Amino acid sequence: MSVSTDIVIIGGGPAGMSAAVNAVARGKSVRLLSSEGNNLERAEMVDNYLGFYKLTGAELMLKFAEHTAALGITHEKGRAANIMPLGDYFMVNFAGDIIEAATVILAIGVAKARVVPGEEELLGRGISYCATCDGMLYRGKKAMVWGLAPDAAEETNFLNSIGVDVKMVAKGERPSELNPSIPFISGALKAVIGDDSVKAVDLGDATLETDGVFILRNAIAPSTLVSGLETENGFIKTSTRMETNIPGLFAAGDCTGSPLQISKAVGEGLIAAQQAAKYVDKAKL
Amino acid sequence: MSVSTDIVIIGGGPAGMSAAVNAVARGKSVRLLSSEGNNLERAEMVDNYLGFYKLTGAELMLKFAEHTAALGITHEKGRAANIMPLGDYFMVNFAGDIIEAATVILAIGVAKARVVPGEEELLGRGISYCATCDGMLYRGKKAMVWGLAPDAAEETNFLNSIGVDVKMVAKGERPSELNPSIPFISGALKAVIGDDSVKAVDLGDATLETDGVFILRNAIAPSTLVSGLETENGFIKTSTRMETNIPGLFAAGDCTGSPLQISKAVGEGLIAAQQAAKYVDKAKL
Numbered sequence: 105m106s107v108s109t110d111i112v113i114i115g116g117g118p119a120g121m122s123a124a125v126n127a128v129a130r131g132k133s134v135r136l137l138s139s140e141g142n143n144l145e146r147a148e149m150v151d152n153y154l155g156f157y158k159l160t161g162a163e164l165m166l167k168f169a170e171h172t173a174a175l176g177i178t179h180e181k182g183r184a185a186n187i188m189p190l191g192d193y194f195m196v197n198f199a200g201d202i203i204e205a206a207t208v209i210l211a212i213g214v215a216k217a218r219v220v221p222g223e224e225e226l227l228g229r230g231i232s233y234c235a236t237c238d239g240m241l242y243r244g245k246k247a248m249v250w251g252l253a254p255d256a257a258e259e260t261n262f263l264n265s266i267g268v269d270v271k272m273v274a275k276g277e278r279p280s281e282l283n284p285s286i287p288f289i290s291g292a293l294k295a296v297i298g299d300d301s302v303k304a305v306d307l308g309d310a311t312l313e314t315d316g317v318f319i320l321r322n323a324i325a326p327s328t329l330v331s332g333l334e335t336e337n338g339f340i341k342t343s344t345r346m347e348t349n350i351p352g353l354f355a356a357g358d359c360t361g362s363p364l365q366i367s368k369a370v371g372e373g374l375i376a377a378q379q380a381a382k383y384v385d386k387a388k389l
Numbered sequence: 390m391s392v393s394t395d396i397v398i399i400g401g402g403p404a405g406m407s408a409a410v411n412a413v414a415r416g417k418s419v420r421l422l423s424s425e426g427n428n429l430e431r432a433e434m435v436d437n438y439l440g441f442y443k444l445t446g447a448e449l450m451l452k453f454a455e456h457t458a459a460l461g462i463t464h465e466k467g468r469a470a471n472i473m474p475l476g477d478y479f480m481v482n483f484a485g486d487i488i489e490a491a492t493v494i495l496a497i498g499v500a501k502a503r504v505v506p507g508e509e510e511l512l513g514r515g516i517s518y519c520a521t522c523d524g525m526l527y528r529g530k531k532a533m534v535w536g537l538a539p540d541a542a543e544e545t546n547f548l549n550s551i552g553v554d555v556k557m558v559a560k561g562e563r564p565s566e567l568n569p570s571i572p573f574i575s576g577a578l579k580a581v582i583g584d585d586s587v588k589a590v591d592l593g594d595a596t597l598e599t600d601g602v603f604i605l606r607n608a609i610a611p612s613t614l615v616s617g618l619e620t621e622n623g624f625i626k627t628s629t630r631m632e633t634n635i636p637g638l639f640a641a642g643d644c645t646g647s648p649l650q651i652s653k654a655v656g657e658g659l660i661a662a663q664q665a666a667k668y669v670d671k672a673k674l
Contacts, residue, residue: 122439122652129437152414154407154655155441155452157459167440174442344629363663367407370439371656378648 107193107204110384114184115211117142118366119357121168122373123209124177130381137180139322153366185234187330200236207380210355222296230302231317235259242268247316250293256320257282346376392478392489395669399469400496402427403651404642406453407658408494409462415666422465424607438651470519472615474635485521492665495640507581515587516602520544527553532601535578541605542567631661
């Protein structure tokens with residue numbers, strides 16, 4: 105089938121940008137999707153990526169962004185919640201929209217998400233990572249959003265708008281963009297409670313009954329982003345051609361394992377893009 | 390044992406320079422040895438190495454050289470003729486000198502050398518790639534130099550100085566630096582003739598009797614540079630950690646296979662340097 109985008113790249117760090125630059129060089133249509141924040145932006149000084157020295161991580165990211173901009177590549181900001189492999193194409197759930205892609209490159213960096221007790225056990229039975237995907241299941245029911253991602257307030261508003269009885273829990277102050285009619289609790293999710301399905305959440309000094317919990321993180325563990333994706337010690341397993349175990353799905357950069365370094369990420373981004381381009385060409389035959 | 394250099398890098402292209410930059414970042418002593426010329430220098434335009442765009446290959450090489458210079462890394466020009474693995478260290482024959490190294494990284498690019506008929510059969514039985522290594526074997530005997538490398542005239546002078554009855558064959562005009570007492574033939578080596586050992590060379594319009602042939606190329610096939618090195622289709626076989634089959638010997642860049650691209654070379658240079666540094670640290674325990 106013909107889909108709107110040849111290569112969707114998840115992640116706007118060095119691996120994702122290198123993949124984008126090389127996909128464009130191969131004449132492929134590309135969308136570069138990235139969440140907020142990047143480890144490199146916080147690096148004090150980077151001296152070991154050939155061609156640049158005595159730059160901060162943020163300065164180097166600007167150089168990289170100049171390059172992608174010069175090639176007409178846009179960084180689309182938002183959170184990729186879910187990727188569905190559908191045999192000959194992929195559906196990517198991004199910031200509430202659905203993107204159809206012939207191939208997908210995961211360049212999602214290192215997931216620093218710490219799993220909450222009860223999360224793995226109750227995933228899919230009351231716990232969701234994607235308000236757009238699963239919101240309708242909680243229409244007329246109680247749900248809470250554990251908001252770690254910058255778009256968590258908007259996602260909570262969305263759940264409220266479709267008739268979910270939703271509360272938001274997050275650290276710090278009530279987000280200004282949160283709909284005033286939605287209750288906000290400043291705190292942290294300590295555990296999810298339930299047997300067959302979610303019954304309540306433990307907020308440390310309070311227990312809150314709920315039917316559903318939306319855990320909205322910036323970083324998503326790779327195996328929860330794509331069902332069936334093979335990982336090893338939390339890193340995505342790839343061949344030397346950056347193929348994952350799912351045909352048409354590639355991975356590059358920190359998410360494939362050590363060394364967690366720019367040069368390695370950039371090199372892998374190139375290889376992933378070349379292989380994805382080849383995959384697209386073959387599929388079009 | 391304690392040797393003079395932690396990491397000797399053979400090759401001054403992107404892979405070798407990336408390895409050098411990363412070896413220095415790890416606090417290792419480094420020598421970066423490179424022959425003349427590099428494929429990248431001849432690239433018309435490079436757009437797909439993240440951070441740089443609309444640069445010619447030569448301009449990009451200058452950026453890379455600025456980086457290595459800023460870290461105090463010198464490009465030593467000359468030809469590495471032979472690398473001997475000696476168990477716990479290496480001896481590198483470079484421009485007539487011997488360098489002792491704890492580890493070696495091969496970043497020698499793609500060998501474009503076309504093998505001459507008879508060359509593989511008679512290697513080590515009258516054919517040599519290294520005047521300094523094997524010159525003494527031909528003292529008082531006849532030898533010829535097939536000069537493709539810029540230092541071929543000097544190597545011929547050396548053979549002459551130790552008492553070899555040597556002639557030089559090369560394309561084009563007689564090199565000005567060739568000792569006037571040495572016969573020069575403008576031509577090309579078509580084949581080496583012999584059974585158990587070299588008997589003569591075929592120069593197309595003439596056959597010349599000789600005991601030895603020194604074939605001095607810029608690019609040396611990896612397996613002739615290091616005896617016992619495993620290759621596959623002419624490329625050096627490595628693990629994902631850029632280890633070759635010889636402990637302490639690593640490889641990076643075009644010489645390990647496709648894609649023959651800067652980003653891949655730079656990424657592999659990083660990994661090879663990190664692994665070589667680890668190897669040095671372990672050996673010092």
